[in-house]
Every structure is written in C-alpha cells, then in structure tokens.
Amino acid sequence: MSKVYFKEISYIKELLASVEHTQLFVLADENSKEHCYPLIKDYLEYHQVIEIASGEKHKTLDSCNLIWNALTNATADRKALLINLGGGVITDMGGFCAATFKRGIQFINIPTTLLSQVDASVGAKTGIDYNGYKNHIGLFCEAEAVLVNPIFHKTLPQEQIVSGYAEMLKHGLIADKKHWQDCLDNGIEKFSNELIQQSVKIKEQVVEADPTEKGLRKILNFGHTIGHAIETHLLNTENELLHGEAIGLGMIAEAYISKSKGLLNEQEYQIVVNELKGVYKSPKIEKASYAEIKRLCKQDKKNQNGELNMSLLKNIGHAVYDITVEEELIDKALNEIL
Numbered sequence: 001m002s003k004v005y006f007k008e009i010s011y012i013k014e015l016l017a018s019v020e021h022t023q024l025f026v027l028a029d030e031n032s033k034e035h036c037y038p039l040i041k042d043y044l045e046y047h048q049v050i051e052i053a054s055g056e057k058h059k060t061l062d063s064c065n066l067i068w069n070a071l072t073n074a075t076a077d078r079k080a081l082l083i084n085l086g087g088g089v090i091t092d093m094g095g096f097c098a099a100t101f102k103r104g105i106q107f108i109n110i111p112t113t114l115l116s117q118v119d120a121s122v123g124a125k126t127g128i129d130y131n132g133y134k135n136h137i138g139l140f141c142e143a144e145a146v147l148v149n150p151i152f153h154k155t156l157p158q159e160q161i162v163s164g165y166a167e168m169l170k171h172g173l174i175a176d177k178k179h180w181q182d183c184l185d186n187g188i189e190k191f192s193n194e195l196i197q198q199s200v201k202i203k204e205q206v207v208e209a210d211p212t213e214k215g216l217r218k219i220l221n222f223g224h225t226i227g228h229a230i231e232t233h234l235l236n237t238e239n240e241l242l243h244g245e246a247i248g249l250g251m252i253a254e255a256y257i258s259k260s261k262g263l264l265n266e267q268e269y270q271i272v273v274n275e276l277k278g279v280y281k282s283p284k285i286e287k288a289s290y291a292e293i294k295r296l297c298k299q300d301k302k303n304q305n306g307e308l309n310m311s312l313l314k315n316i317g318h319a320v321y322d323i324t325v326e327e328e329l330i331d332k333a334l335n336e337i338l
C-alpha cells in the first residue's frame with residue numbers, strides 16, 4: 001500500500017530522489033496551479049505542468065485525452081513520473097491516466113484539499129465519471145507515495161473544509177467512535193495534523209484488510225450510494241454540491257435506512273442525524289427527482305444481481321455491508337433529508 005507521509009512540503013525532494021524517473025510532470029487544475037503549485041515548485045527539478053479545468057464536471061474522458069496528449073507530445077516514456085497536485089478529481093483522474101498511459105507510469109499524490117487528504121488520494125482507487133455515472137471507469141493502482149500537509153488548507157474556501165469533514169466523520173461512524181467524537185469536539189474551523197492522521201489511519205486499516213473491495217472496504221462507502229446519486233443529479237445545476245457535501249446528505253439518508261432496517265438504534269440515530277443536519281443542508285430537490293436519484297443508485301458499484309446493496313451503520317463506530325435495500329426505503333430516506 002502507498003505510504004502516506006505527513007511531512008514538510010520540502011520532503012518532495014526526497015520522494016523524487018527515491019523514485020527512479022526520466023521526466024517529471026505535474027498535473028494541476030487552475031486553482032491548484034495558482035494557489036498550491038507556487039508552494040512546491042522550488043522543490044522540483046525540471047518539469048512540465050499539465051493543467052486541466054477544475055471540478056467534478058471535468059472528471060471525464062475529454063480531460064483524460066488532454067492529459068494523455070500532453071504526455072504523448074512530450075514523448076513521456078514508461079519511466080516518466082506524474083505528480084497529482086490537487087483535490088479528489090485530480091488525484092483520481094491523474095492516477096487513472098498514469099495507470100493507463102503506456103500501460104502504466106508512476107505517480108505521486110500531493111492532495112491539496114482536506115477531502116483528498118483524508119480519503120481520495122489514499123487507497124489506490126483511480127478513475128473518472130462516465131456518461132454521468134460517478135467513478136464508473138477506473139482501476140486500483142497504487143501511488144508511489146502520498147504527501148499530506150495541512151498548509152494547503154489555507155488556500156481553500158470553507159466549503160472545501162466542510163466537504164472533507166464529511167469523510168472524516170464517516171471514518172468515525174463506520175469504524176471508530178472516538179474519532180467521530182474527536183471530530184465533533186474539534187468542529188470545522190481548523191484541523192490538527194493529528195486529527196487528519198487519525199482519519200487516514202482508519203482508512204488505511206480498512207484498505208489494508210481488503211485492498212480491492214471484495215468485502216470489508218465497502219464500509220468506506222457508507223453514505224455514498226445516495227450521496228453519489230444526489231451529487232450526480234445536481235451536477236451542472238445551480239445547486240451543485242461538492243462531493244463531501246453530498247456525502248453528508250447521503251449519510252443522513254443512509255442512517256435513516258440503517259434505523260429502518262433495525263440496525264441503528266433510535267437514540268444513536270438521533271445523535272448522528274442531528275450532528276449531520278447541523279452541517280449538511282439539503283438544497284431543494286423536487287419529489288419528481290426521486291426516480292432519477294433511484295435510477296442513479298442502481299448504477300452503484302456495490303449492487304449485485306439487480307439488488308441494491310448498501311453499507312449501513314450498526315452503531316456509531318461500526319458499519320456493515322452488502323445490506324439489500326428496497327427502493328421504497330430510498331424514497332423515505334430522501335424525505336428525511338429534504
């Protein structure tokens with residue numbers, strides 16, 4: 001599994017020295033190029049920056065074409081090294097493009113958003129959206145290393161912190177009640193390196209036990225069946241949500257389903273939902289959209305044999321997976337968040 005380094009930015013020099021390579025490329029979007037690249041560029045040898053447009057709407061094959069073209073035009077060989085500098089879209093898509101270019105070149109992730117630091121850049125999932133379905137095309141491929149430093153948070157708008165906070169709360173809910181409580185005690189103003197490390201540790205432990213998501217790793221997907229569907233449904237609308245904002249809503253909905261399935265007790269359900277509703281507010285979604293959201297849920301990667309499977313909460317700090325959920329329950333759960 002990729003090693004995650006919680007080090008100064010200058011540590012990139014040591015990482016580069018440890019990975020044999022012929023050429024160096026940095027993938028960034030307009031935001032990470034403007035705000036984050038200046039923080040790392042003096043530590044890099046000669047390199048080329050590949051810039052793509054920011055946002056989930058650009059996590060597409062078209063952006064991959066731009067990246068593969070840039071590598072091809074620069075005659076990148078199989079020992080080229082790509083640094084993915086940005087949020088979850090950049091680390092997911094950069095990893096995918098690297099993993100597939102000439103059957104695979106090496107990449108290092110330098111996640112710059114809280115969300116990509118605690119979740120997206122760790123655990124070898126790479127991919128892109130396809131025909132409107134989230135992370136529909138992709139593969140598991142390890143980064144050579146992941147370098148995490150909270151210095152980049154200074155470059156982020158607050159909504160990005162709120163988005164990353166959802167995945168930290170999720171790690172607590174599914175596997176570590178103390179982490180859930182530590183996150184709540186901390187609030188969303190500023191995160192210590194220690195809290196971020198705690199969150200990454202939880203993710204690493206789950207991924208280590210089941211790297212390619214045959215079973216246990218599915219618990220990391222709590223909140224994501226409905227969350228991804230809402231995120232996709234609202235993409236390119238005036239109500240578009242960041243990934244973690246949608247996952248916050250997905251967790252409220254799936255906590256409701258957990259309770260309805262007799263897994264989560266009423267008292268813990270109220271605690272979870274009150275805390276999440278305090279942070280994650282739903283935009284208006286018309287009842288007429290429920291069918292579309294359910295259609296999107298049916299494309300979820302956890303489903304099997306036409307059955308909709310979710311990862312749900314048994315209690316705070318413990319999740320279960322492969323629980324079949326009836327469509328009617330999704331309607332009720334959507335009522336809960338809207």
Ligand code: GLY
Pocket residue numbers: 119120122123125217220221
């Ligand atoms: N973000 C969920 C996972 O990495 O499995």
